[in-house]
Amino acid sequence: MNCDQAKALINAYIDKSLSADDVVAFESHCADCDDCKRELDALSRQKQLLASLPAVELDTELRKRLFDTAVKQVDADPVEAKTTSMPSVVYRFAAAAMISAIALFAAMPYISTPEGEDKYMVLVSDQVQTITVAIESEQAIDMVKMHVELSDNLELKGFGSKRQVNWDAGLKKGVNVISLPIIGIAQGEGDITTRVQINGNEKVMHIKTQYRQPGNVYYGPVEVMQG
């Protein structure tokens, strides 16, 4: 076995997928070849190192939150939930009714309460809270008008005192996402309105917010309405 042949087998050797004959030939070559032995040692160490990388574990609280959110979101608007597309599902719709093929939803922190409130969002005055608004479209759309409006007690990081951001966008088929880095700047209830407009028709989503004093935990309800 020469070096080229040996190097072609290194990965299979590391993965223990070589035949017994090839293992003997490979090991015999490496015993006499410092270059191939070095390569083998380096790749073996690398594989061990990769296997030693720590994994994240799903804690009980997050596990519960994931299930609760799914159930609450779907129960709150089952029609909307049904429009979320799985790979095998094919949708058909008329181009004129394009707006109806768009769904808006938000992924945000929430806490459920014994009283059965739907959703909650927490804002901390001096911290950025990223709100993700997903726009799901059943087809690619060249141009929609996007608007994000904030109440006076909220700020979009990077936009200073600007309360409204408008822009034109193309939507891909599937889920399109906007991440809104929101900061609460004053107490009271707030509102984030996202509008997607096509030819004068629009989909609107309101996300209610409550300001939270640092150190003084307060959770306020969030109401999500579909336009």
Next chain:
Amino acid sequence: MSIIKLFKLRTTPADRFEQLVSPHIGLMYRLAYRLCQNEDDAEEVLQLLLIKLYPKLDELDQVDSLRPWLMRSLYNLYVDSYRKQQRTLAVISPDEIPDSIETGDRNPYQEIELDDQQRLIVDAMQQINEEQRIVIMLHDVEGYTLPEVSDILQTPVGTLKSRLHRGRTTLRELADKELADKDQADKELFADQYRDTSNEESLL
């Protein structure tokens, strides 16, 4: 009516959904994390998947091997939504992109303690081709077999092998380079400190 049937009737759809998915959700979260490379996005993708799956509870009930099916669905959703989202975010007009919009370039493991060698390999992982990185993540880091990876990514084993081997080699070269750069930086730092000390002594 049998007790079991009665029990089933009394079980709410939410309970059934949780019973079906719960045994696999820990692994799904780990997969989401390996794909997205940060906990926030992993949570988001997994949440989105659960929202999509819950209304399809009856279909879910009929799936024979649920775990690989769920893993595949998660990967598909990652490709369809999260990965596209990295590009789709650019739909915000360029001069209006807030500074803190996440672009997916965050380094994973930021909050996890790693030793120097692990840090080196994690940094190098960020620089390799995404297709190769995902196979390395699933096979070498998470320990999935190639047929399992093939099932999740819906890619032939031969293609995966090739990605794995090329990825490992690139990773090794990058890690070597990072190590060499680090050594050089350490040497320069030492030389600077030595010069500073020499200067201070000459001033005295």
